[in-house]
Amino acid sequence: MVELIPDLFSFNIAQAPIRQGFGEGMMILGKENSDVVGLCCDLTESTKMGDFAKAYPDRFVEVGVAEQNLAGLGAGMAHEGKIPFITSYAVFSPGRNWDQIRVSICYSNNNVKIIGSHAGISVGPDGATHQALEDIAITRVLPNMTVFVPADAVEARKATIAAAKIKGPVYIRLAREKTPQFTTDETPFEAGRAYVFREGIHCTIAAAGPQVYYALKAANDLSKEGIECEVLNMVSVKPMDETTLIQSAKKTGCVVSAEEHQITGGVGSAVAEVLSKNFPVPQEFVGMPDHFGESGEPNELISKWGMDSKAIMGAVRKVISRK
Amino acid sequence: MEYSIRDLEAKANEIRQDIVKMLVTAGSGHSAGPLGMADVFTALYFGNVLNYDSKNPTLWNRDRFILSNGHICPVWYATLAHAGFFPHSELASLRKLGTRLQGHPHHCVLPGSENTSGPLGQGISQAVGMAYVGLKMKKEPWRVYCVVGDGELDEGQVWEAFMFAGKNKLRNLTVLVDRNNIQIDGFTEDVMPMEPLGAKWESFGWHVLEVDGHNIKQIIDACNEAKAISEKPTVIICHTIPGKGIDFMEYKYEWHGVPPNKEQAREALKELRTLGGKIRSEHE
Numbered sequence: 194m195v196e197l198i199p200d201l202f203s204f205n206i207a208q209a210p211i212r213q214g215f216g217e218g219m220m221i222l223g224k225e226n227s228d229v230v231g232l233c234c235d236l237t238e239s240t241k242m243g244d245f246a247k248a249y250p251d252r253f254v255e256v257g258v259a260e261q262n263l264a265g266l267g268a269g270m271a272h273e274g275k276i277p278f279i280t281s282y283a284v285f286s287p288g289r290n291w292d293q294i295r296v297s298i299c300y301s302n303n304n305v306k307i308i309g310s311h312a313g314i315s316v317g318p319d320g321a322t323h324q325a326l327e328d329i330a331i332t333r334v335l336p337n338m339t340v341f342v343p344a345d346a347v348e349a350r351k352a353t354i355a356a357a358k359i360k361g362p363v364y365i366r367l368a369r370e371k372t373p374q375f376t377t378d379e380t381p382f383e384a385g386r387a388y389v390f391r392e393g394i395h396c397t398i399a400a401a402g403p404q405v406y407y408a409l410k411a412a413n414d415l416s417k418e419g420i421e422c423e424v425l426n427m428v429s430v431k432p433m434d435e436t437t438l439i440q441s442a443k444k445t446g447c448v449v450s451a452e453e454h455q456i457t458g459g460v461g462s463a464v465a466e467v468l469s470k471n472f473p474v475p476q477e478f479v480g481m482p483d484h485f486g487e488s489g490e491p492n493e494l495i496s497k498w499g500m501d502s503k504a505i506m507g508a509v510r511k512v513i514s515r516k
Numbered sequence: 517m518e519y520s521i522r523d524l525e526a527k528a529n530e531i532r533q534d535i536v537k538m539l540v541t542a543g544s545g546h547s548a549g550p551l552g553m554a555d556v557f558t559a560l561y562f563g564n565v566l567n568y569d570s571k572n573p574t575l576w577n578r579d580r581f582i583l584s585n586g587h588i589c590p591v592w593y594a595t596l597a598h599a600g601f602f603p604h605s606e607l608a609s610l611r612k613l614g615t616r617l618q619g620h621p622h623h624c625v626l627p628g629s630e631n632t633s634g635p636l637g638q639g640i641s642q643a644v645g646m647a648y649v650g651l652k653m654k655k656e657p658w659r660v661y662c663v664v665g666d667g668e669l670d671e672g673q674v675w676e677a678f679m680f681a682g683k684n685k686l687r688n689l690t691v692l693v694d695r696n697n698i699q700i701d702g703f704t705e706d707v708m709p710m711e712p713l714g715a716k717w718e719s720f721g722w723h724v725l726e727v728d729g730h731n732i733k734q735i736i737d738a739c740n741e742a743k744a745i746s747e748k749p750t751v752i753i754c755h756t757i758p759g760k761g762i763d764f765m766e767y768k769y770e771w772h773g774v775p776p777n778k779e780q781a782r783e784a785l786k787e788l789r790t791l792g793g794k795i796r797s798e799h800e
Binding site for chain 2: 230251252254256257259261262264265266267268269270272273274275277292293296297300301302
């Protein structure tokens with residue numbers, strides 16, 4: 194078990210947008226590593242690149258609304274020894290420029306970090322066009338790519354710093370809205386590792402992004418019914434920590450995956466790929482059910498489309514009945 | 517090594533012969549573009565335009581050459597072999613299992629390359645990224661050269677890259693356009709009209725030059741002029757004949773993406789060796 198904040202289910206839990214952690218990570222990297230450069234497509238403030246741009250104007254490049262060029266510029270700069278962090282909304286990068294990410298970045302194994310902000314349905318009122326629900330699928334399918342889906346702002350900061358140390362392409366998925374800040378500076382983070390955030394024996398919940406907190410909440414509520422869930426933080430979607438996942442599945446005998454992404458091809462699919470090969474157990478998938486999103490408040494959408502703690506609780510009951 | 521223009525023309529002819537041999541051996545690949553660009557590639561690699569050391573292909577101050585329209589790679593591979601980046605005999609492995617000469621160039625395995633290309637529009641963005649680092653961040657003396665196709669200009673990404681290079685006044689960047697007027701579906705002006713082409717770059721803040729893409733001296737002179745332009749990037753529109761040097765291929769868009777068969781290759785090689793019947797071939 195890892196260290197989290199003490200009063201996990203306090204009504205007054207501190208909240209922060211996950212993207213804010215990226216901005217803080219960039220400021221630390223700016224100081225530590227002069228090769229780190231930032232590129233952005235006319236979304237500098239909202240992707241939280243603004244502080245870096247002000248502090249290191251010589252290492253910040255405004256690309257304009259041109260995400261395909263963004264990916265190519267990043268590849269060219271990486272070829273010359275820089276560590277470019279290319280940022281936009283996830284629907285545009287890696288959404289619009291996927292071919293450039295595939296060929297110029299991944300096939301060439303260029304050291305580019307792709308930061309997709311405003312991912313998930315929790316973007317809210319902007320509607321389906323701006324709700325990236327496919328980005329994990331299209332990034333994790335690419336050879337050479339590492340994929341991180343941080344659960345809160347502190348973890349996003351750690352993921353950003355870790356990404357700079359990895360030699361090769363990395364995708365980091367960020368969310369716009371404030372979500373509970375429940376990990377601490379001491380909570381461990383390492384590429385390729387999953388972490389047990391709560392121990393249990395009846396069901397494993399393998400979650401990523403804001404759904405990790407919802408999973409903890411679901412586990413807490415289910416405990417009152419006598420169901421003890423083990424909650425895994427699958428922040429490193431690729432490479433995935435097969436050992437931790439398989440160990441947990443062996444212990445609990447069933448799995449619920451939870452993410453703010455299409456069920457097809459996302460974290461749940463990655464979990465199923467590992468388990469079906471190594472230790473097949475019943476699995477239920479919490480995520481977007483092959484549908485586009487819509488306008489609404491983040492919490493309304495999360496609840497309507499079944500990606501909140503209530504949905505996770507339902508999936509846990511169902512998967513246990515299938516054991 | 518200093519070559520006379522005559523030597524360079526002979527080198528371009530050898531490269532054309534290699535292209536025909538590579539394509540007929542591979543049994544697939546592109547003919548028209550590579551043949552049309554043999555003079556430009558000869559000028560770049562043997563006309564003292566590019567600074568490179570084939571025995572040390574990652575030398576820090578080398579000029580960066582980026583091929584953006586990767587499908588014309590047979591001309592690049594033949595040129596790189598002649599320049600000593602890898603053995604000439606390796607040309608026969610084009611498109612074969614295990615080769616370093618992939619159907620479209622792959623940077624991670626190809627000596628003398630800076631980028632992977634094939635999907636159009638991607639090389640130019642990388643070239644611009646490299647030029648930005650060289651000029652603005654590292655302030656190093658090397659230049660960036662990028663070849664793009666004219667059909668490739670249909671891609672929106674290239675204009676994103678041109679706009680960015682113009683804004684940032686990347687004077688260390690020279691783009692050479694293969695203006696051969698053909699693409700897969702037909703003549704460029706039928707598929708997607710792009711004239712006036714030079715005016716487009718001028719409006720994007722570029723220095724524009726136009727040359728006969730088969731006049732090696734003109735190509736070298738234009739590249740040297742580009743080096744002297746100190747406030748903006750340069751584009752050299754190279755007017756070329758697709759399939760140049762082989763009568764039955766010249767000007768025909770049908771030869772964009774197909775290789776010659778054995779009979780056609782024999783005929784093509786004979787025409788190249790005899791310079792279109794002007795001299796007797798020693799192979800006859």
